[in-house]
Amino acid sequence: MISLLAKQHFLFDPLSLFFLAVIVLISLPSLIYSFSYLRGDYPAAKIILAQVLLLAFVVSMVLVVSVSNCLLFLVFWESMSLVSYFLVVFDTKHEKSIQAGMIYIIMTHFGTAFIIAAFMILRNYAHSFDFFAIKNACQIIPQPTKDIVFLLFLIGFGTKAGIVPLHIWLPYAHPQAPSHISSIMSGVMIKTAIYGIIRFVMFILGVDSFWWGILVLILAVISCLVGVIYALMEHDIKRLLAYHSVENIGIILLGVGLAMFFASVNLPYLSVFSLIAGLYHLINHAIFKGLLFLCSGSVYKATGTRDIEKLGGLIKKMPQTAAYFLIGAMAISALPPLNGFVSEWLILQAFFLGAFNVIGGAKLFLGICAAMLALTSGLAAACFVKAFGITFLAQPRSHYAQNVKEVALSMRAGMFFLALLTIIFGLAAVLVIKLLAKVSGGVLGIDISNMNFSLNNFTIIPQSAKNVYLSTPVLALWLIILGIAGFAIYRIFARGKTVIYKTWDCGYYKLDSRNEYTATAFSKPLRIAFSFFLLPYRKTQKIRESFYHVKSFTYEIHTTKVFKKYIYDPVLVLLFKVAKSMRRIQPGSIHLYLGYIFITLLLLIIFMGQF
Amino acid sequence: MMITLQIILFIVTAPLLSGLIAKIKNNLRMRKGQSIYQPYYNLAKLFSKDEVISQTSSWIFRITPFVVLSSALAAAILIPVFIFTSPAHQMGDFLALVFILALGRFFLALSALDTGSSFGGMGASREMFISSLVEPVFCMVIFAVSLQFGSTDISAFSGMHVIPVSSLIAALALFLVAITETSRIPVDNQETHLELTMVHEAMVLEYSGRSLALIELASYVKQMIFFFLIAQIIFPISLPFGNLMQMLLWVLWYIARIVIIAIAVALVEVTVAKMRLFRVADFLGFAFVLGVIATVCAILGV
Numbered sequence: 001m002i003s004l005l006a007k008q009h010f011l012f013d014p015l016s017l018f019f020l021a022v023i024v025l026i027s028l029p030s031l032i033y034s035f036s037y038l039r040g041d042y043p044a045a046k047i048i049l050a051q052v053l054l055l056a057f058v059v060s061m062v063l064v065v066s067v068s069n070c071l072l073f074l075v076f077w078e079s080m081s082l083v084s085y086f087l088v089v090f091d092t093k094h095e096k097s098i099q100a101g102m103i104y105i106i107m108t109h110f111g112t113a114f115i116i117a118a119f120m121i122l123r124n125y126a127h128s129f130d131f132f133a134i135k136n137a138c139q140i141i142p143q144p145t146k147d148i149v150f151l152l153f154l155i156g157f158g159t160k161a162g163i164v165p166l167h168i169w170l171p172y173a174h175p176q177a178p179s180h181i182s183s184i185m186s187g188v189m190i191k192t193a194i195y196g197i198i199r200f201v202m203f204i205l206g207v208d209s210f211w212w213g214i215l216v217l218i219l220a221v222i223s224c225l226v227g228v229i230y231a232l233m234e235h236d237i238k239r240l241l242a243y244h245s246v247e248n249i250g251i252i253l254l255g256v257g258l259a260m261f262f263a264s265v266n267l268p269y270l271s272v273f274s275l276i277a278g279l280y281h282l283i284n285h286a287i288f289k290g291l292l293f294l295c296s297g298s299v300y301k302a303t304g305t306r307d308i309e310k311l312g313g314l315i316k317k318m319p320q321t322a323a324y325f326l327i328g329a330m331a332i333s334a335l336p337p338l339n340g341f342v343s344e345w346l347i348l349q350a351f352f353l354g355a356f357n358v359i360g361g362a363k364l365f366l367g368i369c370a371a372m373l374a375l376t377s378g379l380a381a382a383c384f385v386k387a388f389g390i391t392f393l394a395q396p397r398s399h400y401a402q403n404v405k406e407v408a409l410s411m412r413a414g415m416f417f418l419a420l421l422t423i424i425f426g427l428a429a430v431l432v433i434k435l436l437a438k439v440s441g442g443v444l445g446i447d448i449s450n451m452n453f454s455l456n457n458f459t460i461i462p463q464s465a466k467n468v469y470l471s472t473p474v475l476a477l478w479l480i481i482l483g484i485a486g487f488a489i490y491r492i493f494a495r496g497k498t499v500i501y502k503t504w505d506c507g508y509y510k511l512d513s514r515n516e517y518t519a520t521a522f523s524k525p526l527r528i529a530f531s532f533f534l535l536p537y538r539k540t541q542k543i544r545e546s547f548y549h550v551k552s553f554t555y556e557i558h559t560t561k562v563f564k565k566y567i568y569d570p571v572l573v574l575l576f577k578v579a580k581s582m583r584r585i586q587p588g589s590i591h592l593y594l595g596y597i598f599i600t601l602l603l604l605i606i607f608m609g610q611f
Numbered sequence: 612m613m614i615t616l617q618i619i620l621f622i623v624t625a626p627l628l629s630g631l632i633a634k635i636k637n638n639l640r641m642r643k644g645q646s647i648y649q650p651y652y653n654l655a656k657l658f659s660k661d662e663v664i665s666q667t668s669s670w671i672f673r674i675t676p677f678v679v680l681s682s683a684l685a686a687a688i689l690i691p692v693f694i695f696t697s698p699a700h701q702m703g704d705f706l707a708l709v710f711i712l713a714l715g716r717f718f719l720a721l722s723a724l725d726t727g728s729s730f731g732g733m734g735a736s737r738e739m740f741i742s743s744l745v746e747p748v749f750c751m752v753i754f755a756v757s758l759q760f761g762s763t764d765i766s767a768f769s770g771m772h773v774i775p776v777s778s779l780i781a782a783l784a785l786f787l788v789a790i791t792e793t794s795r796i797p798v799d800n801q802e803t804h805l806e807l808t809m810v811h812e813a814m815v816l817e818y819s820g821r822s823l824a825l826i827e828l829a830s831y832v833k834q835m836i837f838f839f840l841i842a843q844i845i846f847p848i849s850l851p852f853g854n855l856m857q858m859l860l861w862v863l864w865y866i867a868r869i870v871i872i873a874i875a876v877a878l879v880e881v882t883v884a885k886m887r888l889f890r891v892a893d894f895l896g897f898a899f900v901l902g903v904i905a906t907v908c909a910i911l912g913v
Binding site: 313333345355363378386394474482485499513515517522 | 618658659660661662663664665666667668669670671676677678680681682684685688699700701702703704706707709710711713714716717720721724725726727728729731732733735736737739740742743744745746747748749750751754755757758760761762763764767816817820821822824825888889892899902903906907910
């Protein structure tokens with residue numbers, strides 16, 4: 001075992017270093033945040049346990065992205081899953097935690113099984129578990145086997161990443177963990193699955209069938225749309241964010257899938273460019289989703305509820321948390337000049353540049369994928385108007401939001417750090433892209449020194465027939481200048497006075513928070529527009545005092561989770577049926593069991609004789 | 612220099628366009644109608660009035676007018692006006708323009724929720740619903756046009772001596788987008804304050820005085836941006852720009868293009884009835900299909 005930990009089993013190429021950087025950048029503020037977050041809610045011994053688990057979690061993630069041996073990879077992958085399981089069930093007082101943990105651990109092992117199968121097939125050819133030995137052996141692996149290995153990896157890592165329809169565990173597990181852990185799970189842990197796809201599929205297997213990229217693109221588009229549509233229907237703030245992780249994994253995979261597609265049709269420049277875009281969105285998502293989870297944790301800590309229907313008006317009581325959440329919400333909605341905007345622009349550019357270079361129907365396919373990405377970002381903006389508007393603006397909707405104070409310093413420090421990174425990664429896009437070019441070139445085995453991404457001082461220029469520019473610093477500068485100009489006009493024409501008065505209430509004498517729009521009402525147009533997929537249904541109940549007078553009326557609206565209802569539930573039913581029929585061979589007779597052992601032994605001896 | 616000139620040009624002339632459309636609409640309905648300078652009178656009146664700010668609102672409500680105006684103007688400097696080059700094309704392209712306009716909309720929707728009135732929530736909800744369905748159409752239009760011209764830079768959409776079929780269809784799709792984004796019939800109606808139908812007006816219901824003036828100004832600028840984009844796509848013919856005579860011709864040509872589009876908008880507004888909100892999805896679905904057809908035409912090279 002000790003010899004396995006020797007130096008040759010580790011590698012620190014640009015890809016690994018990039019993921020190490022992502023892990024450290026998100027874990028550090030989460031750790032700082034956790035000091036005040038855990039205090040007060042848990043006994044001291046449990047806090048120490050939480051910190052130890054957090055450390056083990058981070059260390060296992062670090063090891064996952066830096067080993068160069070499949071066996072060690074599996075060991076650390078598994079320890080990462082197990083430690084995160086304990087963190088998911090950390091709040092043992094909630095019954096939901098246990099249920100969430102169960103779903104999580106089953107799904108993650110389902111995925112790991114596929115990864116193990118893929119490693120076994122590769123081992124058969126390479127006779128070694130070393131990454132580079134396998135990489136060399138991949139040249140002799142026949143194409144059909146490669147296709148199978150690719151599919152195994154896609155299912156295995158896709159389960160961890162939360163690709164639709166394997167996303168089922170994400171909205172259960174992420175909200176249930178303590179918020180700083182959710183931030184690491186959503187920001188970093190699911191990214192290790194992207195690392196797996198890039199490392200094993202792109203780096204080791206090498207992409208040479210063009211349908212791999214197409215398949216990944218299609219799955220990515222579905223993940224984007226399903227993730228964001230479900231997020232729109234949520235009003236548990238952490239679950240809403242978990243669904244957005246499904247969406248953003250989809251966006252990252254759009255970049256990765258494009259890179260695979262371009263690599264297979266021999267467009268190395270575009271392949272590098274697309275991978276840059278995908279990795280850029282990866283680190284951006286880690287930053288702003290980490291930030292948003294920390295903010296939602298602050299809201300939960302301060303108010304004691306995660307249901308945004310019960311909140312409102314927090315911007316006046318928690319001004320700093322509100323500002324950080326707003327920055328995160330703007331970034332995830334791809335608004336300029338923040339980081340989410342840059343990476344989504346790059347991915348759209350990758351689609352457009354690709355369409356200029358491929359022929360025929362592929363152009364239309366890329367165009368429609370790009371349009372779906374645009375739809376996703378539009379829906380994400382709608383979702384975050386809802387999330388921010390209902391949680392932080394207007395008046396408190398219940399007693400939960402009445403007596404609320406701003407959270408402690410260490411929590412604010414963690415959020416501040418990530419909010420700062422959100423802005424920096426938006427403005428310093430040029431530098432980030434330069435670094436990412438090295439990572440992408442290394443993965444794809446393409447020499448990038450003669451590839452010119454035309455990075456001026458502050459401008460990104462993707463090369464095409466006619467150059468296209470994007471400069472976030474200039475854009476930010478103009479937005480500020482024009483905003484100030486608007487303010488100047490506002491001041492110069494200040495002839496009338498400004499009165500602070502009640503919101504117009506149509507002459508109704510007392511407007512209170514019950515008149516405000518709710519999250520459910522806000523998303524109603526979209527619920528109707530996507531009713532073919534969401535299958536909404538309502539439950540109403542009237543309590544009557546007499547025939548004429550209805551005393552109270554309850555109204556609930558639910559959406560059908562189609563993947564759970566039509567895929568997972570039937571499978572579970574089948575599984576229980578099989579288990580029930582299997583029980584017949586366990587009648588309780590010790591003699592029969594001894595017979596089973598004997599038959600098993602015989603079969604094993606015969607089986608070993610084959611080798 | 613060029614940028615400042617363009618910003619001033621947009622601010623000064625944008626209200627005129629709304630006045631012109633209103634005049635044409637009224638004349639088509641056999642009415643005399645208001646003066647085409649009415650938007651300027653409205654702005655002047657709003658600037659000199661008192662302003663009421665809701666006591667439930669926060670700083671989001673106060674900064675929104677500036678954010679909305681600055682996003683509209685930042686988008687405006689990406690538009691190629693002078694000799695078909697945009698003065699700030701190093702700043703971004705057609706795709707960036709879509710995202711910049713989204714910034715203003717995001718804040719407008721937030722400020723509508725900020726007042727705590729149900730009208731605001733209604734407006735924000737509807738606006739975000741419609742705008743999220745507009746995005747893919749917009750993207751498809753950009754895709755079709757940029758396939759034709761080989762770039763997403765708006766300045767590159769020029770130098771054609773014939774009008775390709777794909778540009779025509781893409782411009783039609785963009786026209787539907789423009790109608791939606793400038794809140795006109797059949798999607799929204801600028802003229803009424805009826806709670807069953809209003810979208811944009813419901814969002815800005817709590818604004819008054821100078822803040823309202825800034826938001827109105829931003830809407831005028833946004834409308835102008837869309838008209839320029841349609842004009843740029845549908846008439847990609849550049850005229851020479853040398854001596855005084857040519858300059859005069861060029862200015863007239865520019866005005867003519869915008870007036871033609873204004874007439875088209877007015878015609879649509881007087882002949883079509885307002886749609887139900889949920890029909891907007893079909894309307895934009897149709898626009899999306901137009902975008903796909905435009906892309907197919909661009910692939911076929913016609």
